[in-house]
Amino acid sequence: MNLRDTLTLSLTTVASYRTRSLLIVLAMALGVAAVVVLTALGEGARRYVVGQFSSLGTNLLIVLPGRAETAGGFPGAALGQTPRDLTLEDARFIGQLPQVRRLAPLNVGVAELTAGGRLREVTVLGSNAELLPIRHMKLSQGSFLAHGSERSAQIVLGSVLAREFFPDGRAVGQRVRLGDSRFLVSGVLAVQGESMGFNSDEIAIIPIDYAQELFNTESLFRILVEAKSRTAIEPAKAAISHALKLRHDGEEDVTVITQDAVLATFDRILTALTLAVAGIAAISLAVAGILVMNVMLVAVAQRTAEIGLLKAIGAPAADIRRLFFAEALWLSLAGGVIGFALGHFGAWMVRLAYPLLPAWPPAWASVAGVATALVTGIAASLLPASRAARLDPVLALSGK
Amino acid sequence: MIRLAAITRVFRMGDQEVRALNGISLDIASGEYVSIMGPSGSGKSTLLNVIGLLDRSDSGRYELDGTDVTGLSENERARVRREKIGFVFQSFHLVPRLTAAENIELPLMLEGVAPAERKTRVDAALDAFDLRDRAFHRPAELSGGQRQRVAIARATILRPTALLADEPTGNLDHRIGAEVVALLEGLHHGGTTLIIVTHDRELGARAHRHIAMRDGEIVADET
Ligand SMILES: Nc1ncnc2c1ncn2[C@@H]1O[C@H](COP(=O)(O)OP(=O)(O)O)[C@@H](O)[C@H]1O
Numbered sequence A: 001m002n003l004r005d006t007l008t009l010s011l012t013t014v015a016s017y018r019t020r021s022l023l024i025v026l027a028m029a030l031g032v033a034a035v036v037v038l039t040a041l042g043e044g045a046r047r048y049v050v051g052q053f054s055s056l057g058t059n060l061l062i063v064l065p066g067r068a069e070t071a072g073g074f075p076g077a078a079l080g081q082t083p084r085d086l087t088l089e090d091a092r093f094i095g096q097l098p099q100v101r102r103l104a105p106l107n108v109g110v111a112e113l114t115a116g117g118r119l120r121e122v123t124v125l126g127s128n129a130e131l132l133p134i135r136h137m138k139l140s141q142g143s144f145l146a147h148g149s150e151r152s153a154q155i156v157l158g159s160v161l162a163r164e165f166f167p168d169g170r171a172v173g174q175r176v177r178l179g180d181s182r183f184l185v186s187g188v189l190a191v192q193g194e195s196m197g198f199n200s201d202e203i204a205i206i207p208i209d210y211a212q213e214l215f216n217t218e219s220l221f222r223i224l225v226e227a228k229s230r231t232a233i234e235p236a237k238a239a240i241s242h243a244l245k246l247r248h249d250g251e252e253d254v255t256v257i258t259q260d261a262v263l264a265t266f267d268r269i270l271t272a273l274t275l276a277v278a279g280i281a282a283i284s285l286a287v288a289g290i291l292v293m294n295v296m297l298v299a300v301a302q303r304t305a306e307i308g309l310l311k312a313i314g315a316p317a318a319d320i321r322r323l324f325f326a327e328a329l330w331l332s333l334a335g336g337v338i339g340f341a342l343g344h345f346g347a348w349m350v351r352l353a354y355p356l357l358p359a360w361p362p363a364w365a366s367v368a369g370v371a372t373a374l375v376t377g378i379a380a381s382l383l384p385a386s387r388a389a390r391l392d393p394v395l396a397l398s399g400k
Numbered sequence B: 001m002i003r004l005a006a007i008t009r010v011f012r013m014g015d016q017e018v019r020a021l022n023g024i025s026l027d028i029a030s031g032e033y034v035s036i037m038g039p040s041g042s043g044k045s046t047l048l049n050v051i052g053l054l055d056r057s058d059s060g061r062y063e064l065d066g067t068d069v070t071g072l073s074e075n076e077r078a079r080v081r082r083e084k085i086g087f088v089f090q091s092f093h094l095v096p097r098l099t100a101a102e103n104i105e106l107p108l109m110l111e112g113v114a115p116a117e118r119k120t121r122v123d124a125a126l127d128a129f130d131l132r133d134r135a136f137h138r139p140a141e142l143s144g145g146q147r148q149r150v151a152i153a154r155a156t157i158l159r160p161t162a163l164l165a166d167e168p169t170g171n172l173d174h175r176i177g178a179e180v181v182a183l184l185e186g187l188h189h190g191g192t193t194l195i196i197v198t199h200d201r202e203l204g205a206r207a208h209r210h211i212a213m214r215d216g217e218i219v220a221d222e223t
């Protein structure tokens, strides 16, 4: 029997055992859909995290005091000695490196903000004018800390703070008190929302010198550095480490984290998670495969007399095997295609329900899901098909 | 030309041995019309199955159209069945999902005949067996006589040299049975070797050669 006739005949069979076929197709489809939706979720989570990191800034390096004990880990105290502080002098020195486009020193603390009879504790960032472009922040009103303005008492308010203290929306030009000092509001940040668990809508930003005075410290919390290009990130990292080692009497007492390294770690973890989840979903496909096998075995038993008839009219064993094979192929193909559609529909629903989560099923998952369905279906039909092909014609005709 | 020499077929049921065929020697020339009669369990069906290469003998030698077919492989026997043998059964054995026309088409599919030629040949068969208006009916929608006509059309669509009918009228009433036999006889007149197993003395008597079996042996062979 040629391929076309085999496929047509088996399709007729599949179509005429409607309930049985629907059941198998459903099981297969759910398995495939599970693979597609779950990988879409995993992939969505990965993209979300990657997106969050990217919103921190491009080509970003972070310099922090203290030495990382192991590569890629987070810094702890160097053995046997207190790490030397990072200073504004260090920052200025780094700023002269050719691989560095710009940098923003950073101090963080909490202080009381008072204005118009209101009082509230706020998180205060001390930095310079470069913070805005490095962190991709935007203003809704006024201007950011002006260049070379370290000694002028300006403050930039997060959008929530500005609304809270100046409900009339006219914050720029107003005077506020932070701790014991008076500041002039120069600008208001646009709504940024949460990024890496840090809500920049509720912070205040002041020049770094004022922040060090306010928090009574000489040392920096971090230095954010933007490299000139993506390829300059690693050279910049080496140059910074080297420069600071020189400045710190040969001690490697700072850590330079590149955003790429952190990102790559998260990327790896979440990709592994996605794969694991896809694997679990694939198990449901294996279960569907067992169902296919069972149903095919029952079909062989039910159609014994028919198999005998086919043999009596001269069908070789290979033809009979292929007929059952083709039945399984149709069932798993239908299951795969419907599951694919169902999965993409499910992912669409997820994206609709959680617009922040870019839950797009990766192409490999769709392909793998459908392929697994086909392979399982065909594998599951091997045993029943060969059992049918091996039946003794006389016994089969009598239905035994 | 069918030539059986000392054919035996033994079935084992636990420690019981049943000699369904006990040294059968038999020559049937091409174009003969033979009836096989005998009590139930005498080995008639087994003999027909061995002749039709559905079953193997345990010993003896079988020659079909001048070639030894005793030791053929399962696949080779399937090919010989397809090319030379047509089977008609008591219980019709139609595929329930397929229409009358599709049932008749099955052997043509197995043989790999092109669709266009298949259609012409199935149409001719539908006309020849008076099934034109039943072409698209499924077996469940056909009468017993119609079902057996579909089965005969299917058995003869590849123009076999021998037509083997195992109690073809067993599930039909007398009048319809006579019609079916007349149909088979028509095919015999066309040159096909016809071997009918039957319980019906009257039908059996119509054949030109009468073989009687008992306990796996031929006890009478008259023309
Ligand atoms: N597959 C089988 N297994 C065991 N015994 C069988 C088998 N087929 C036939 N027989 C036995 O062989 C003998 C002949 O059977 P059969 O050829 O069907 O007789 P008939 O067709 O004349 O009624 C019977 O005794 C039957 O029980």
Ligand SMILES: [Mg+2]
Binding pocket: B044, B045, B046
């Ligand atoms: Mg019998």
